[in-house]
Amino acid sequence: MGAHVSVPMYHRTLPQRLRLEAQRCSACGQVQFPPRAACEACRAADSEVLALSGRGTVHAWTFITAAGAPPEFSDQAAQAGGYYVAIVELEEGPRITAQLTDLTEAPAVGDRVTAVVRKLYREEGVQRYGFKFTMRVAGAANESGS
Amino acid sequence: MVAIASYACHFPQAAVTAETLRTALGAAPRGLTRKRVAGPDEDALTLALAAARDLPLDDIPRGMALASMSLPYARRVQAGLLVDGLGLAGAGAFISEHTTSARAGTEALTLHAALTEGWGGRSVVVAAEAARGHAGAGADARLGAGAAALLLAPSGGVASLLGSEHYAAEDPGLAFSLAGEQARRDVEVPGYAAAAYQRAIGGAVDALLPALDADLARFRFVVLDVDDPRLIAKALGPAGLQDQQWRPVWPYPQTGELGAAGALVGLCVALDGAAAGDWILVLSYGGGSAADAIAFEAGHEAGGRGVEAAVQGGVEVDFAAYLKLMEVI
Numbered sequence: 001m002g003a004h005v006s007v008p009m010y011h012r013t014l015p016q017r018l019r020l021e022a023q024r025c026s027a028c029g030q031v032q033f034p035p036r037a038a039c040e041a042c043r044a045a046d047s048e049v050l051a052l053s054g055r056g057t058v059h060a061w062t063f064i065t066a067a068g069a070p071p072e073f074s075d076q077a078a079q080a081g082g083y084y085v086a087i088v089e090l091e092e093g094p095r096i097t098a099q100l101t102d103l104t105e106a107p108a109v110g111d112r113v114t115a116v117v118r119k120l121y122r123e124e125g126v127q128r129y130g131f132k133f134t135m136r137v138a139g140a141a142n143e144s145g146s
Numbered sequence: 147m148v149a150i151a152s153y154a155c156h157f158p159q160a161a162v163t164a165e166t167l168r169t170a171l172g173a174a175p176r177g178l179t180r181k182r183v184a185g186p187d188e189d190a191l192t193l194a195l196a197a198a199r200d201l202p203l204d205d206i207p208r209g210m211a212l213a214s215m216s217l218p219y220a221r222r223v224q225a226g227l228l229v230d231g232l233g234l235a236g237a238g239a240f241i242s243e244h245t246t247s248a249r250a251g252t253e254a255l256t257l258h259a260a261l262t263e264g265w266g267g268r269s270v271v272v273a274a275e276a277a278r279g280h281a282g283a284g285a286d287a288r289l290g291a292g293a294a295a296l297l298l299a300p301s302g303g304v305a306s307l308l309g310s311e312h313y314a315a316e317d318p319g320l321a322f323s324l325a326g327e328q329a330r331r332d333v334e335v336p337g338y339a340a341a342a343y344q345r346a347i348g349g350a351v352d353a354l355l356p357a358l359d360a361d362l363a364r365f366r367f368v369v370l371d372v373d374d375p376r377l378i379a380k381a382l383g384p385a386g387l388q389d390q391q392w393r394p395v396w397p398y399p400q401t402g403e404l405g406a407a408g409a410l411v412g413l414c415v416a417l418d419g420a421a422a423g424d425w426i427l428v429l430s431y432g433g434g435s436a437a438d439a440i441a442f443e444a445g446h447e448a449g450g451r452g453v454e455a456a457v458q459g460g461v462e463v464d465f466a467a468y469l470k471l472m473e474v475i
Contacts, residue, residue, distance in 0.1 A: 010444070014230055017232075018227070018230055018231040019230075019233050051233065051373065076186065077185060078186070079470055080470075086446065101185065101187055102159045102185060104461055115193050116192075116196065117192055117231055118185075118187035118188060118192055119187045119188065119189055119192060120187070126221075127189075127218055128189070129192065129227060129231075134189065136159060
């Protein structure tokens, strides 16, 4: 069963999907992602916006086959035979779940990864974008020159 | 004087070699060594955003231009993903999108250079292509993928704009797509196409050089966005263009034809190889026909971005993977 994300919901969550905007609790300093109504650690309601670096390490990973993919990712899984999903521990502390992309071999726990914005899926004709993680290094010969 | 304050390129990871295409299809585009292919979760917008993210942006620019012929939507403003993805959304930025020809990149650059001069502030110009849907041996086999981003400012250390000139006239029947079509058509009269290119590019160059009181030999690099050296030789050979001026900054053999991004990727390659004081000429052609000639002088902050390594990089894929990436199977 998939998790339908309506267009308004998708729009509301663009800051976290495109820029990894998290929260830092004003009371205890806890960093949490995605943003929530209250701090998970101390229940305080006040927080400040924190843009996460997108840099982290693979804490755990799995491979989702076509049979196990939710409907919004079924086309992607059918084309590629499946896709890798990881729990990534970010430098700022939060652990978040996302797809891995541009892999040339299976990932390993501890691999360094960086967030990139990619196409996720199209629903209601609207292309949804969001972050995935890649092992490609910005500035390296196979990616960017800046 | 308008300047380039920063620049960046981004390419998808996958690359297919001309040899792979030749083995599978029996032919490969002339002059192509390999080309880059967008990943299944990439499009022109994600490539554009990846390039723009490498620019030093900390506040809302006055302008943002997006140039591409392969945007995911036919009718809606799409540069919003860039401003939001860069954390620059809000009041104050003028967005323009340029989508109808390979000249779209220099069209965007010319417009936003003028806006930067007139309004002050900074402009971001991003061009990207991510070709899909063609995997045969025809002309569209040349299409590649990649993106370039420039940060324009009233002053900056990468390069200064020396001047620009332009040419416009009607030349019907050159490479085109009808509305709603993906594949390109061409009347395939090479002599006519070459003459049209010569008229347009020659017209723009002939207007620019006297304004700069210079000849073509003054430019260390000449950036060209066409894929046929014969066209280049015919149009600019009589003016004295030398191979060492354009081949080192001609990304086509390694990236494939980059459409709207071709001229700006070439400009980034030239900026990365330039020394302070070098002149760079960017020539871009849109079949139809119009052409732009834009001249820069490199500054002390040019170079060192690793653009050439990015152009040469990538991971080669086999023909079956290529077909999947092109969304043919």
